[in-house]
Amino acid sequence: MERETMEFDVVIVGAGPAGLSAACRIMQLAQAQNRETTVCVVEKGSEVGAHILSGAVLEPKALSELFPDWQERGAPLNVEVTEDTFFFYTSAQSAIKLPHFAIPKPTHNTGNYIVSMANVCRWLAEQAEALGVDIYPGFSAAEVLVHEDGSVKGIATGEMGVGADGEPKDSHVPSMELHAKYTLFAEGCRGHLGKQLISQFHLDEGKNPQHYAIGIKEIWQIAPEKHEQGKVIHGLGWPLAESGSSGGAFMYHAENHEVYIGLITDLNYANPHVSPFEEFQRWKTHPKTSATLEGATRIAYGARALAKGGYNSLPTMHFPGGLLIGCDAGTLNSVKIKGNHTAMKSGMLAAESVMSALAEDQPTKDLSTFATAVENSWLGDELYTTRNFSGFMHKFGYIFGAALVWVDQNLFGGRLPFTIHDDKPDYACLKQADQASRINYPKPDNKLTFDRLSSVFLSNTNHEEDQPCHLTLIDPRIPIDRNLPLYDEPAQRYCPAGVYEVVEDEAGQRFQINAQNCVHCKTCDIKDPSQNITWVTPEGFGGPNYPNM
Numbered sequence: 001m002e003r004e005t006m007e008f009d010v011v012i013v014g015a016g017p018a019g020l021s022a023a024c025r026i027m028q029l030a031q032a033q034n035r036e037t038t039v040c041v042v043e044k045g046s047e048v049g050a051h052i053l054s055g056a057v058l059e060p061k062a063l064s065e066l067f068p069d070w071q072e073r074g075a076p077l078n079v080e081v082t083e084d085t086f087f088f089y090t091s092a093q094s095a096i097k098l099p100h101f102a103i104p105k106p107t108h109n110t111g112n113y114i115v116s117m118a119n120v121c122r123w124l125a126e127q128a129e130a131l132g133v134d135i136y137p138g139f140s141a142a143e144v145l146v147h148e149d150g151s152v153k154g155i156a157t158g159e160m161g162v163g164a165d166g167e168p169k170d171s172h173v174p175s176m177e178l179h180a181k182y183t184l185f186a187e188g189c190r191g192h193l194g195k196q197l198i199s200q201f202h203l204d205e206g207k208n209p210q211h212y213a214i215g216i217k218e219i220w221q222i223a224p225e226k227h228e229q230g231k232v233i234h235g236l237g238w239p240l241a242e243s244g245s246s247g248g249a250f251m252y253h254a255e256n257h258e259v260y261i262g263l264i265t266d267l268n269y270a271n272p273h274v275s276p277f278e279e280f281q282r283w284k285t286h287p288k289t290s291a292t293l294e295g296a297t298r299i300a301y302g303a304r305a306l307a308k309g310g311y312n313s314l315p316t317m318h319f320p321g322g323l324l325i326g327c328d329a330g331t332l333n334s335v336k337i338k339g340n341h342t343a344m345k346s347g348m349l350a351a352e353s354v355m356s357a358l359a360e361d362q363p364t365k366d367l368s369t370f371a372t373a374v375e376n377s378w379l380g381d382e383l384y385t386t387r388n389f390s391g392f393m394h395k396f397g398y399i400f401g402a403a404l405v406w407v408d409q410n411l412f413g414g415r416l417p418f419t420i421h422d423d424k425p426d427y428a429c430l431k432q433a434d435q436a437s438r439i440n441y442p443k444p445d446n447k448l449t450f451d452r453l454s455s456v457f458l459s460n461t462n463h464e465e466d467q468p469c470h471l472t473l474i475d476p477r478i479p480i481d482r483n484l485p486l487y488d489e490p491a492q493r494y495c496p497a498g499v500y501e502v503v504e505d506e507a508g509q510r511f512q513i514n515a516q517n518c519v520h521c522k523t524c525d526i527k528d529p530s531q532n533i534t535w536v537t538p539e540g541f542g543g544p545n546y547p548n549m
Contacts, residue, residue, distance in 0.1 A: 003156065003177045008038045008134075010354055011154050011180035013141040013193060015043035016052060017117065017340045018326025019186030020124035021066055022347030022354075027131035028066075029355040037358065039133045040178060042157065044140035046541045048125040049118035051188075051520060053217060053304040053549040054340060055250055055260060056117045057081065057109055057232060061378075062344035067127065075123050077113040079255050082230030084109050087288055089237035089249075095288050104409035106335045106386070109232050114252045114260070116548040117340055140537035144193050144200075145177060151365045152321030154179040155193070158537050163466050181363060182354050183322040186347065189307045190522035192537055194328040203315035203324070209425040210330055211309035211390050213247055214523045216280045216496050217262035217549060218455075219254075219300035226292050227257045234337065236398055239282040243439060245269035246398045248337070249283050251292065258299075259292060264306070267426040267494075267527050268394055271436040275493035276523075277303075278441040281449040293448055301458040302549050303496035303521040308334045311387035312421060317346075317374065320365040325350045331379065335386040335409060345379040385414025391422045430529045433488040452498035456517050460545035461497070463538055469515045470538035471499065471524065478532045479511035487529055494527050519544045 010026055012019045023039050030037035045051035060077060063070050070077070086103050087095040100108075125135055142158035155178055161171035185194050189212065198204050233251040240247050240263075247265040254260055263283050265276035283289060307313070307330035314331070317324045325331075325346040332339030353370040357363040374380045388408055393401040408416050444450045463470075473479070483489045484502060489511070491500035497517040503510055520543045525535040 003175050005177045005179060006040070008040045008178065008180045009358060010037070010039045010182050010184065011178045012039065012041045012184045012186055013155060014186035014188060014191070014328070015041050015048045015125060015135060015137065016121060016186055016188055016326060016343065017124070018328070018343040018347040019184065020121060020128055020347070021062065021344040022184050022186065022325060022351045023128045023133045024066060024124065024131060025348045025351035026355060027128070027133055029351065031131070033355070033359070035358070041128070041133060041135045042139045042141050042155070042178065043135065043137045044537060044540055045137055045543065046545055047137045048135065049122045050137070050545045051543055052118040052121050053215070053302045053546060054117040055215070055217070055252065055262065055337070056115050056340060057112050057252060057338065058115045058117070058120065059112050059336070059338055059341040062341045062348065066344065066348060073127065076119045077115055079114040079230055081109040081112045081114060081232050083228065083232065085231065085233045087233065087235035089235050089286060089288070091238055092285070093287060095235065095286070102406065104335055104406050106333070106409055107234070107337065114230065114232065114254045116254070118546050118549050138540040140540045141193055142175065142537050144196060145179070147321070150320065152183050152319065154183055158540060160539050162468060164468055166468060169466070181358065182367065184347070184350055185322060185324050185328050186326045187328045189305045189327040190525055190535070191328040192535060194324055197319060197322070197324065198315050201319040203319065207315055208309060208312040208421050208423055210307055210313045211394070211422065212267040212305050212426055212526045213264045213308050214267060214276050214303060214305050214494070214496065214521060215262055215264045216277060216303045217260060217301070218298055219549070220259050220261065220293055220296045220298050221257055222259055222292055222296040224257050228253045229255060236402070238286065239279050240265060241398065243269065243271045243274050243437070245271065245274055246393060251289065261289070266308070267305070267523065268424070268429045270429050270431045271439070272430045272433050272487040272490040273436055273439045273493065275439070275441060277452060277496045281444065282441070284448045290448055298450070298458065300547065300549060301455040302544055302546055303519050305522045305526055306332060306339065308332055309390055310334055311383040312390070312419065314383065316371065318367045318370045323350045323353070323367055323370055331383065333382055333386050334389045335405065342379055342382065345377065346374065349373045349377060349379065387414070388416065388420045391420025394422045395420060427527055427529050427531055430487055430490065432486050452496065456497045456519065459519050461517060461519050461543060462545070463516050463518065463542040465516060467539050469513060470536050471513050471515050471518065472534045472536055474532050474534065478530045480509050483530055484509065491524055491528060491533070494523050496521060496523070500524070
């Protein structure tokens with residue numbers, strides 16, 4: 001059956017900070033040039049912000065460039081950072097507060113704001129719609145469409161109302177094709193279509209493999225007397241250090257007596273018995289954390305992978321017919337522990353490249369000018385000066401590596417005359433299970449620590465049950481036949497939502513996928529040691545519904 005088609009100048013996949021900033025900037029330029037331009041943004045979440053999860057401390061640099069009057073416009077940046085604290089957790093009971101001078105300069109947060117990026121994106125969407133952008137939440141981009149010459153011509157949305165057997169149900173809504181002169185992919189970390197485009201156009205040729213972490217976050221409402229609005233706490237060390245893993249924790253005192261807390265676990269960890277979710281539960285029991293949370297109420301939970309390879313892992317971001325922007329490419333600054341301002345800037349630069357091309361009599365298909373624009377901007381400079389972070393941390397460990405990062409950033413401004421490369425992909429870092437120490441995680445106390453299922457409940461995650469599973473296995477035999485004997489099937493532990501289980505019944509052991517629980521973090525697609533799990537888009541509207549993450 002022929003699909004219905006809609007034509008636009010620009011189609012943007014993903015209503016996150018990169019996609020919405022691109023949409024706003026395109027329309028700003030279109031108005032300035034008096035050029036009629038059509039822009040469509042598709043978003044797989046049930047609403048803008050439903051799938052947005054970030055720490056987040058926002059550096060307002062890009063926002064101020066996009067909307068210099070953002071304060072007058074009512075942007076939800078209400079809590080300016082008032083205090084910056086960094087802990088080195090030496091054990092389950094102790095921690096050292098690091099002096100200000102011991103922190104890499106870019107990590108400081110003077111002038112930044114504690115925000116809910118979900119709410120910032122909702123505000124950006126309002127600005128985009130006021131400028132004339134069409135935003136369609138609840139529509140997943142399921143397929144890249146190409147012209148006969150191989151260039152991208154747009155995307156097809158996912159079908160709705162298809163049963164698990166692949167047959168249309170009474171509620172069936174067919175796929176639509178959205179064609180564009182240029183398509184911008186802003187799906188966030190490990191984007192389903194971005195991953196395909198990187199492979200199809202060899203965009204990662206000559207680059208280091210991308211490196212990732214999983215961030216697990218909760219929001220708690222705490223006692224007013226314990227609340228210190230504007231206080232930012234970061235830390236590293238325990239509990240991840242006990243298993244030789246790396247990453248870091250955060251606690252941000254936001255508005256309304258809320259704190260945003262989380263643990264970021266680097267996905268290059270070696271011990272297959274590690275559970276990032278359980279490590280986060282353990283961190284909450286540290287006295288420096290529990291003192292704030294005792295008697296408080298947990299009100300939200302979520303998880304998301306983040307791309308942290310930086311400059312050395314950044315793929316070529318342009319290809320015939322489109323661009324990769326934001327975390328779909330991997331523009332996060334790991335030293336700053338921030339990716340929202342860089343994602344926004346990448347979207348704005350993409351918009352300027354698009355509008356320059358549309359002004360030509362015969363627009364070029366490959367926006368190679370975008371690469372030059374990125375390199376010549378503060379975005380390119382910022383990513384270049386942090387290029388050694390992943391290499392230092394992965395090759396030298398979190399203590400010596402952190403010391404080298406300090407030297408690089410504070411003494412050399414990120415311009416050491418050499419580059420450290422990290423060529424080992426995260427999925428290849430696991431030891432075999434019998435070569436690693438088992439970890440006995442304590443049971444949850446349901447006061448500070450919780451299990452996965454009660455946590456997923458707080459994420460408001462839901463999928464239509466009778467639909468094809470969006471967590472696909474290339475070979476269904478691998479989890480039991482290979483991963484279980486070699487790695488004790490690590491999907492049971494790295495998934496923060498209890499999606500994967502090894503179940504034993506009369507027929508023996510089998511691999512069970514509870515796709516209904518999936519919070520779309522993409523960790524399975526990244527960390528599976530056999531690279532056997534492929535995350536594809538479920539029906540639109542499915543997944544978490546984060547209110548203010």
